[in-house]
Amino acid sequence: MTDSPTPFDPAAAGWKQFRWHEDGFPTLVGPFWSKKEGDGLAYGLLAEPRHGNAHGIVHGGMLVTFLDQILGATCWEAAHRAPVVTIQLNTHFVSAARAGEFMEARGEAVRATKSVVFVRGQITVGDRIVATADGVWKRLGAP
Secondary structure, three states: OOOOOOOOOOOOOOOEEEOOOOOOOHHHHOOEEEEEEOOEEEEEEEOOHHHEOOOOOEOHHHHHHHHHHHHHHHHHHHOOOOOEEEEEEEEEEOOOOOOOOEEEEEEEEEEEOOOEEEEEEEEEEOOEEEEEEEEEEEEOOOO
């Protein structure tokens, strides 16, 4: 008999798998999850050993990837679902996340212009902030 905790099950907690498309880079690092919160969405990712670095914590590149996906989705909504691409992403690593932890991310569009969207967000595990970010996304086709 083991005393290991029961792994977190996002589906049992009301989260739904979130897919931007059926192939491409996000499928290599997910699955990502989403859950309705007020007028927006919260996003989740269950950290797995494959997301870790040599120190046994979630790799910074994985955290940036998660933020890029979530903040990009936030900008896409703010741009009325028009295509957007990252032109700047500033990330601050605040604390570590480990395999088995469910990371949640939330984004907020700060301002949307005709050509760019400014956004900020963070990743948390419970009440602990793991990373914060802010950035700018370009609206494709905009001047």
